[in-house]
Amino acid sequence: MKADFPALRQKMNGRSLAYLDTAASAQKPQAVIDAVTRAYTDHYANIHRGLYEFSQKTTADFEAARKRIARFMGVSNENEIVFTRNATESINLVAQSWGRTNLKAGDEILLTEMEHHANIVPWQLLRDQTGVVLKIAPIFDDGALDLESYKNLLGPRTRLVAVTHVSNALGIINPVKKIAAAAKNFNSGIKVLVDGSQAVVHMPVNVPETGCDFYAFTGHKLYGPTGVGVLWGRAELLNAMPPYQGGGDMIERVMFEKTTYKDAPARFEAGTPAIAEAIGLGAAVDYLDKAGMKSVAARENALLDYAMKELDKIDGLRFYGTAKAKAGIVSFTAGWGHPSDIGMILDQCGVAVRTGHHCCMPLMQRFGIDGTIRASFGLYTEESDIDALAEGLKKAKSMLS
Ligand SMILES: Cc1ncc(COP(=O)(O)O)c(C=O)c1O
Structure with a gap:
């Protein structure tokens, strides 16, 4: 797998790069880079509007990417896949379009203590605009969501539950089926x-x-390009929501007196979208389909076990997010050094990790810390990367303690 990712062929500070920051952004396989290059070199043009061949072909590639992404998510109607700029924009879209239309002062939105800022701040903006109330479901010390407390927070004014599927800071997998059913x-x-x-x-x-x-x-x-994200919503729900932004390509008819809008996804895709990036994301899900997400998960679980076994041998580490249901993310602090000092020493050892609050300040407050060191795994992570992390940590410990 690693061989498919050209950036990982380089050395970092004279050593093979152990890239353990996939949770922040993943490296790109050659297949994605090639798809983006082809989008510009084969027949590039703006989409949906041109009658000429380049535009028709690029439109077909863009819409084919939407179909592939829908299939990857188990969605049968590709019109339910809205291309956005990123997850942040997807959540802001729901807050501003669905939230502003359907919520009023006193209505409640239930979040959890482990949310990324992208799933907190849009609701705070909505709170300032409408007077909605934010309620926060707590987590246990091992990072798992306290489901009973969550259920007890559901009330007659609850209108929305907004929850992360997997915590970026802890790796905890939330039981979203149970959360939604409750x-x-x-x-x-x-x-x-x-x-x-x-x-x-x-x-x-x-x-x-x-x-x-x-x-x-x-x-x-x-593993796709930057600048493209996805929002899925059921067609009836999306088509009942007002547009988030106005502009070209999302309208049926514009008159100065009144404008009518297309159905989803077009109504939420005002202006020229990230064409090559969406095509690149289509190539990324093809790549993942070939790898098989079941085997990706199994491989990462094995790596997680290996990492916990190796890191447990180092004195003074405290782990966060130790509950059983976990994805390939390990978060810890060290009694003998500050996360940013450790991160810098690890960089010298060719190990790229993320240190800090991971855009989860309330979660860090919950644990009474400023931040953690986070190692996150991807398709290309190997045991040797974890060995490099363990070696780097031993070096940091000898330098800092
Ligand atoms: C759980 C989670 N939600 C949302 C985001 C925001 O992603 P983006 O900055 O690409 O919108 C991130 C990024 O770290 C994340 O980990």
Whole structure:
């Protein structure tokens, strides 16, 4: 697998690069790079509008990518796949379009303590605009969501549950099916949004089977290009929502007095989209389909076990997110050094990890820390990368303690 990722052939500070920051952004396989290059070299043109061959062919490639992404997510109607800029924009779209239309002061949105800022701040903006109330479901010390407390927070004013599928900071996998079922059993009108940014990367996900109403993810973590993300929503729901942005390509008819809009996905894709990037994301899901998400998950689970075994041998580490249901993300602090000092020493050893709050400040507050060191795995991660991490940590320990 590693051989498919040209950036990983390089040395870093004289050593093979151990890239352990896939949760922040994944490296790109040659197949994705080639697909983006071909989008510009074979027959590049703007889409949906041109009658000439280049435009028709590029439109066909763009729409074929949408179909492939739908299939990858277990979605049968590709019109339910809205291309956005990233997961952040997908969630803002729901907040501003569905939220502003359907929520009023006093209505409640239920989040969890482990959300990424992308699934907190859009709801705070909505709170400032409408007076909705944010409720926060707690987690246990091992990082698992406290399901009973979550259920107890569902109330007569709950309108939306917005939860991450996999925590980017802890690797914890949330039981989204149970979370969605509990919300719907309580009140079938409650909508459930799942932030799948870290889930689709690590394991097979059949999105409609989760029972959620909206599912968001970002392309660049899924081995695709930057600048493209996805929002899935059921067609009836999307078509009942007003546009998020206005402009070209999303309209049926524009008059100065009144404009009418196309159905989804076009109504949410105002302006020229990230054409080559969406085509690249289509190539990324093809690549993952070939790899098989079941075997990706199995491989990452084995790596996780190996990492925990090796890192356990190093004194003074404290792990966060130790519950059983985990994806390939390891988060820890060291009693003998600050995460950023350790991160810099690891860089000198050719090991790329992320240190800090991982855009989860409330989660860090929950644990009473500023941040952690996070090693996250991808398709290309090998045991030798984990060995390099363990060696680097031993070196950091000898330098800092
Ligand atoms: C769980 C989760 N949600 C949302 C995001 C936001 O992704 P993006 O910055 O690509 O919108 C991230 C990125 O780290 C994430 O890990």
